[in-house]
Amino acid sequence: MNDLAARLDRVRDDAPTCRHNARTIAALTTNPGCVRRALLDAASVDKAAIARELGHPPQFGQSQFAITRGNTFEAMVKANGCAELLALLRDTLGLSIPEVGYVDLNTVGDNASNVVRHQRTRQLLGRAIRDHEATLFDHPLLRLDIAGAPAYLEPDVVAVQIDGLFHVIEIKSFPVIDEQADPTQVATAAKQSAVYVLALRQLFAELGESQELVSHKAILVCARDFTNRPTAAMVDLRKQLAVVSRQLSRMTSIENLLELLPPGATFAPGPELGDTIAAIPARYAPDCMSHCDLAFACRAEARAAGSVDALGRGVCDDLGGIDSVGTALGLADGSFAPGPEHADIAAILRAAHRLRLEIAG
Numbered sequence: 001m002n003d004l005a006a007r008l009d010r011v012r013d014d015a016p017t018c019r020h021n022a023r024t025i026a027a028l029t030t031n032p033g034c035v036r037r038a039l040l041d042a043a044s045v046d047k048a049a050i051a052r053e054l055g056h057p058p059q060f061g062q063s064q065f066a067i068t069r070g071n072t073f074e075a076m077v078k079a080n081g082c083a084e085l086l087a088l089l090r091d092t093l094g095l096s097i098p099e100v101g102y103v104d105l106n107t108v109g110d111n112a113s114n115v116v117r118h119q120r121t122r123q124l125l126g127r128a129i130r131d132h133e134a135t136l137f138d139h140p141l142l143r144l145d146i147a148g149a150p151a152y153l154e155p156d157v158v159a160v161q162i163d164g165l166f167h168v169i170e171i172k173s174f175p176v177i178d179e180q181a182d183p184t185q186v187a188t189a190a191k192q193s194a195v196y197v198l199a200l201r202q203l204f205a206e207l208g209e210s211q212e213l214v215s216h217k218a219i220l221v222c223a224r225d226f227t228n229r230p231t232a233a234m235v236d237l238r239k240q241l242a243v244v245s246r247q248l249s250r251m252t253s254i255e256n257l258l259e260l261l262p263p264g265a266t267f268a269p270g271p272e273l274g275d276t277i278a279a280i281p282a283r284y285a286p287d288c289m290s291h292c293d294l295a296f297a298c299r300a301e302a303r304a305a306g307s308v309d310a311l312g313r314g315v316c317d318d319l320g321g322i323d324s325v326g327t328a329l330g331l332a333d334g335s336f337a338p339g340p341e342h343a344d345i346a347a348i349l350r351a352a353h354r355l356r357l358e359i360a361g
């Protein structure tokens, strides 16, 4: 275990754990400046458990029904060595895949440890590259460095070698009706696939192989119309790859972020947890509600502090550097005199306040 991993283990202590996955990494890139989330995720701490411990349990998440439906759909598509998936790739996408091998990487023998599964994935992908084998890899275990700490990721299926390129295949149970799918769900799936592509490219680079061997197109498999039958489409990920790589590269190294913790602090449940979490800077914004388990806790904190962050990025930008709701209200009603740097925004706030009084009066 390296020094960073040992430090993260110490900080995690006996907090409930939750591994990074493509969904959490894609969400991380929506608020890359949030140190709190970055540290908790790097230490593999279960943020939902922390939120419950703080008295602000998350009130969203995938329903058990959706999880079960997703698992059933994936199992059906991958049954009999991915026979259905292969037929789909040939018939729907018209891909010419002559002979295809199938490797189940869910476990290696009886060993399901991350390190062993990742080593086996490396070995088999390396061999497939050298031998130009067309193979479906079921649940390979990839690794992606997030702010200097490794995260293990498990795509549904990687990487059939088609015309010499490896493709990520993402299986989602949401429906495609008349060839149209919900754009939000497609965008989320595309961002998650981009995370897998980056992890696969990292592995290829570690093997000394060209990252260009990993296609920028993922294959998205969804449910067709109102049936449980699958359909597939190629999704171009170039935009998502650019966004995710740029935001991951901007993240401050986890080692630097660990220095922000109070000495000896850990994420173990107990009376000191609230103070430890409060000591880590957060960047709450209303869209945290749709992608972070700590959203209710961070919103309560931002509201209690009177922070304009609770009002959203648009309002923060409009307020041009004023960071407290109290200051904004004081400038609006004239009870605070603005400094020269806030003269413009103060004039706008006073005008808005006057209009509001006229309308109300």
Ligand code: SF4
Binding pocket: 031, 034, 035, 036, 037, 282, 283, 284, 285, 288, 292, 293, 294, 295, 296, 298
């Ligand atoms: S909810 Fe809190 S911890 Fe999560 S991203 Fe937002 S500010 Fe960060």
